[in-house]
Amino acid sequence: MILYSFRRLLYLIPLLLGVCLFIFIVFNVVATDPAVIMLGKNATAKQINEVREQMGLNRPWIVQYFDVVKSAFTMNFGRSWYTKQDITEMIMRGAGPSLSVTLPAFVFSTIFSLLVSLVVAYYRGGKIDLLVRSICVGLVSISSLAYILLFQYLLAFKWGLFEISGYEFGFPHFLPYIILPCIIWIILSLGPDIRYFRTIVLDELYQDYVRTARAKGLSEIKVMIKHVLRNALIPVITYVVIQIPFLILGALLLESFFSIPGLGGTVLTAVNNSDFPVIKAFTILSAIAYILFNLITDLLYAAVDPRVKLE
Amino acid sequence: MSQVNVLFNALSRKSVLALSWICVLSLFLFSSSCTKKNEVGENVLKIRVPIEFKGFDPIEANDLYSSDEIGRVYEALLEQHYLKRPFELKPNLAEAMPEVSTDGLTYTFKLKKGVMFHDDKCFPNGAGRELVAKDVEYSLRRLADPKLPSLGFWIIDGKIKGLNEWRDKSKSKDKTDYDEAIEGIKVVDSHTIQFVLTGPFPQFLYALSMPFSVIVAREAVEHYKENFMNHPVGTGPFLTGEYVRSNKLIYTRNPKYRDEFYPSEGEESDKASGLLADAGKKLPIVDKIEVSVIVEDQPAWLNFLRGEIDFLPVPKDEFTNVVTSEGVLNPKLADKGILGQKAQGLDVIYTAFNMEDPLFKNNLNLRIAMSMAYDIAKMNHLFWNNLSIPAQSVVPPGVSGYDPNYKNPYRQYDVAKAKEYLAKAGYPDGKGLPEIEYYISHGTSGRQEGEAFQGMMKAINVNIKLNVIPWTELQNLVSNKRAQMYTMSWAADYPEAENFLKILYGPNKAPGSNGGNFDDPNFNKQFEIASVMQDTPERTALYDKANKYAGEQLPLIFQFHRVRYIVQQGWMRNYKFSEFTTFNSKYYGIDAAKKSELLPKLK
Numbered sequence: 001m002i003l004y005s006f007r008r009l010l011y012l013i014p015l016l017l018g019v020c021l022f023i024f025i026v027f028n029v030v031a032t033d034p035a036v037i038m039l040g041k042n043a044t045a046k047q048i049n050e051v052r053e054q055m056g057l058n059r060p061w062i063v064q065y066f067d068v069v070k071s072a073f074t075m076n077f078g079r080s081w082y083t084k085q086d087i088t089e090m091i092m093r094g095a096g097p098s099l100s101v102t103l104p105a106f107v108f109s110t111i112f113s114l115l116v117s118l119v120v121a122y123y124r125g126g127k128i129d130l131l132v133r134s135i136c137v138g139l140v141s142i143s144s145l146a147y148i149l150l151f152q153y154l155l156a157f158k159w160g161l162f163e164i165s166g167y168e169f170g171f172p173h174f175l176p177y178i179i180l181p182c183i184i185w186i187i188l189s190l191g192p193d194i195r196y197f198r199t200i201v202l203d204e205l206y207q208d209y210v211r212t213a214r215a216k217g218l219s220e221i222k223v224m225i226k227h228v229l230r231n232a233l234i235p236v237i238t239y240v241v242i243q244i245p246f247l248i249l250g251a252l253l254l255e256s257f258f259s260i261p262g263l264g265g266t267v268l269t270a271v272n273n274s275d276f277p278v279i280k281a282f283t284i285l286s287a288i289a290y291i292l293f294n295l296i297t298d299l300l301y302a303a304v305d306p307r308v309k310l311e
Numbered sequence: 312m313s314q315v316n317v318l319f320n321a322l323s324r325k326s327v328l329a330l331s332w333i334c335v336l337s338l339f340l341f342s343s344s345c346t347k348k349n350e351v352g353e354n355v356l357k358i359r360v361p362i363e364f365k366g367f368d369p370i371e372a373n374d375l376y377s378s379d380e381i382g383r384v385y386e387a388l389l390e391q392h393y394l395k396r397p398f399e400l401k402p403n404l405a406e407a408m409p410e411v412s413t414d415g416l417t418y419t420f421k422l423k424k425g426v427m428f429h430d431d432k433c434f435p436n437g438a439g440r441e442l443v444a445k446d447v448e449y450s451l452r453r454l455a456d457p458k459l460p461s462l463g464f465w466i467i468d469g470k471i472k473g474l475n476e477w478r479d480k481s482k483s484k485d486k487t488d489y490d491e492a493i494e495g496i497k498v499v500d501s502h503t504i505q506f507v508l509t510g511p512f513p514q515f516l517y518a519l520s521m522p523f524s525v526i527v528a529r530e531a532v533e534h535y536k537e538n539f540m541n542h543p544v545g546t547g548p549f550l551t552g553e554y555v556r557s558n559k560l561i562y563t564r565n566p567k568y569r570d571e572f573y574p575s576e577g578e579e580s581d582k583a584s585g586l587l588a589d590a591g592k593k594l595p596i597v598d599k600i601e602v603s604v605i606v607e608d609q610p611a612w613l614n615f616l617r618g619e620i621d622f623l624p625v626p627k628d629e630f631t632n633v634v635t636s637e638g639v640l641n642p643k644l645a646d647k648g649i650l651g652q653k654a655q656g657l658d659v660i661y662t663a664f665n666m667e668d669p670l671f672k673n674n675l676n677l678r679i680a681m682s683m684a685y686d687i688a689k690m691n692h693l694f695w696n697n698l699s700i701p702a703q704s705v706v707p708p709g710v711s712g713y714d715p716n717y718k719n720p721y722r723q724y725d726v727a728k729a730k731e732y733l734a735k736a737g738y739p740d741g742k743g744l745p746e747i748e749y750y751i752s753h754g755t756s757g758r759q760e761g762e763a764f765q766g767m768m769k770a771i772n773v774n775i776k777l778n779v780i781p782w783t784e785l786q787n788l789v790s791n792k793r794a795q796m797y798t799m800s801w802a803a804d805y806p807e808a809e810n811f812l813k814i815l816y817g818p819n820k821a822p823g824s825n826g827g828n829f830d831d832p833n834f835n836k837q838f839e840i841a842s843v844m845q846d847t848p849e850r851t852a853l854y855d856k857a858n859k860y861a862g863e864q865l866p867l868i869f870q871f872h873r874v875r876y877i878v879q880q881g882w883m884r885n886y887k888f889s890e891f892t893t894f895n896s897k898y899y900g901i902d903a904a905k906k907s908e909l910l911p912k913l914k
Contacts, residue, residue: 032783032784032786032787033787033790036786036787036790036822037783037786037787038371038373038460038462039373039462040373040374040462040786041801041824042373042465042804042823042824043790043822043823043824044465044468044819044822044823045822045823047464047465047468048790048822050457051460051462054457054458054459054460055460079537082365083363083365083366083540083541083556084366084368084537084538084539084540084541085366085540085541085556093555094557097558149609152609152610152613153609153613156613157613157616157617160914164610164613164614164617164619165605165610165613165614166558166559166603166605167558167559169555169558256606256607257606257607257609257610258610259558259603259604259605259606259610261555261557261558261604265363265557265606266557269362269363269557272781272782272783273783274783
């Protein structure tokens with residue numbers, strides 16, 4: 001397993017080189033000139049050139065590309081062009097608020113959806129199944145913005161149950177601010193999650209081993225939990241683990257409407273201002289996280305399914 | 312694997328149900344009991360900003376939000392009078408307005424004595440020292456330092472004797488030498504500084520009132536180095552504490568702030584509206600300012616209605632709920648003590664023709680046709696709640712050079728005439744006219760505005776290809792002269808016609824402020840003469856002439872001078888709308904007793 005993990009981690013090298021090349025090309029060929037954005041309405045050609053010089057954008061492209069590669073492999077992303085903050089500090093500070101919303105909501109919605117999917121799969125074709133499927137379709141049919149606008153107005157403003165927006169750092173101060181965004185995240189996740197998990201569970205329900213378990217006289221709850229759920233876990237793990245790195249990036253719309261100072265807003269500000277060092281850091285870290293969590297998924301396969309051998 | 316088995320065996324129907332209920336209940340447990348209570352009785356001003364501001368380095372303060380934050384902690388030599396209109400400069404760190412030599416080239420400033428920098432660890436023993444003339448010299452040199460990302464150098468570029476030469480020389484050096492003499496900046500004594508200009512530059516005083524030219528301490532810059540942006544050490548009325556830029560900034564009153572007082576003069580209407588009630592009161596008036604970053608309009612509006620924000624421009628989507636068809640505040644809000652006011656900004660919204668495009672360059676008739684097909688009343692109704700002022704040219708009301716009686720003959724909506732001009736342009740009924748690429752940024756209603764424009768042009772058979780793109784992309788296209796037509800706005804840096812007419816001045820062509828690349832020798836000459844004159848009736852007449860001349864050349868389809876509707880809580884004192892808000896927060900006040908009385912009405 002160690003050798004397997006090591007080999008998978010080696011994939012990071014070509015991947016990072018490719019990601020660096022991709023973001024470098026996108027930034028230098030497609031994206032807006034950051035000097036133009038920085039200087040704004042009173043820019044002159046001379047000043048644009050001077051700012052480009054200061055930012056190192058007039059150096060040969062190959063030199064600039066190696067700067068990107070160097071920061072990817074040293075994890076030293078420097079400072080934001082826009083706010084001059086240390087990028088690592090920005091990420092550390094933004095990750096907390098983002099995770100404080102996404103993580104509890106994600107854990108709750110995943111567990112709840114999985115349990116509901118077991119129930120509705122068990123009652124497949126019945127009234128409960130029909131009702132839950134209808135609710136799920138209803139939930140996904142409404143846009144996330146509608147939930148946010150309605151719940152913020154009704155639950156937070158009209159009924160005063162939650163804070164309208166804002167955030168306080170540190171536990172438990174942030175709790176009043178995250179509950180409503182968490183509820184909306186959960187509502188948004190339930191529809192697709194339950195429908196997906198139900199399909200997986202249904203696939204398992206018709207397997208021979210389920211018939212055998214029932215023939216042995218096991219109770220339905222044991223059949224569902226001990227046998228069906230365990231075998232359904234592999235696709236569930238893939239679905240769940242791959243989402244984890246994106247939780248750190250936060251939920252852009254929720255952060256924006258509830259004034260949560262998370263990484264979603266940081267990324268948006270960086271994109272709006274052509275803040276290349278920040279965009280670069282996020283792209284590289286996302287790529288690394290993707291590889292790492294893929295590896296974790298594979299390791300978990302082996303943990304939950306003895307048939308899977310890592311070679 | 313055995314552990315996994317144990318886990319599964321342990322799960323029973325009851326435990327699953329119990330787990331589910333615990334999760335649901337735990338979410339609701341924190342709800343009503345956890346909502347924050349609005350503090351009553353505190354002298355705290357609560358402000359909303361819609362974006363994460365850039366930071367506290369004045370040389371990079373080229374946006375409204377950074378400027379406002381900088382103005383709470385830093386100060387400049389001059390500032391705009393808080394109450395007087397038309398705008399008038401008054402001394403801030405300067406003891407008085409400067410002595411100006413008869414040739415208008417030498418400006419001598421005396422500084423106030425006893426102005427102290429905030430206490431900070433960058434100073435010996437952490438105690439702030441007195442501001443002296445050397446600090447003014449240092450701060451202006453920083454603005455011109457080629458090693459720094461100065462975004463405000465344009466305000467003094469080529470204007471002070473020897474400054475550009477020093478800047479050019481510094482480019483090739485490893486380190487900028489701040490001690491090398493510059494002919495045009497002389498520290499006469501500890502509290503006197505003199506500037507010698509290269510030529511007439513009447514806007515120089517405005518430059519010294521802008522956030523770019525606030526005074527910083529050299530010790531702070533050298534102590535915090537690249538992190539100076541995040542550690543403001545000024546002389547201003549407020550101090551910063553810990554803050555998270557993307558969330559909330561809290562300022563507290565500077566206990567060592569010198570004796571500065573609320574103005575006792577203003578416009579005639581100021582007394583009646585209570586804006587002179589605090590005349591002579593020591594500044595700042597509030598003890599604390601809370602600035603919250605609230606990106607979206609809905610939460611900002613709901614927070615205002617809850618009393619968590621003290622003033623706010625009415626969000627577009629809320630307008631009809633806030634302002635009646637008669638243009639007054641909705642009585643339901645007025646009953647809660649909320650006040651409303653119309654606020655005309657110093658700006659102009661326009662749709663520019665790229666005058667280097669052969670289609671528009673020598674075809675005034677085509678430009679007239681498109682201008683006359685533009686239904687200004689409809690656009691005002693659809694997008695500006697009928698509040699905004701139709702623009703006849705670039706100079707807005709409130710700036711000398713604006714003639715309220717002037718109607719640009721080619722800016723009046725008349726489809727029949729527009730068709731006539733289109734025929735004169737060589738495209739009868741639009742025949743032979745290629746499709747025109749038009750760009751507008753997303754904004755709140757960019758697409759709708761673009762489609763409305765497209766429809767109006769279609770009415771005279773001009774085909775517009777609508778491109779709705781991000782703001783940064785539009786900036787880039789305009790900067791590279793690649794936008795055939797585009798819509799943008801221009802807001803005043805200072806209240807002078809020169810600041811508006813410059814967007815049509817030939818040498819300022821893209822990537823400069825003249826993004827439409829209009830280059831007319833007659834206009835250029837008029838601009839060059841007027842822009843170096845002191846403020847006299849002759850200059851006003853020249854600006855007026857240049858404004859009308861450019862208006863009738865139609866390098867732009869002139870749209871609006873924006874008028875916003877601002878609401879404020881009944882407990883907020885001394886709010887007067889201004890385009891120049893950088894140094895205004897020291898004048899704002901909160902009536903705590905009134906807040907206790909009105910806040911329950913908002914619940």
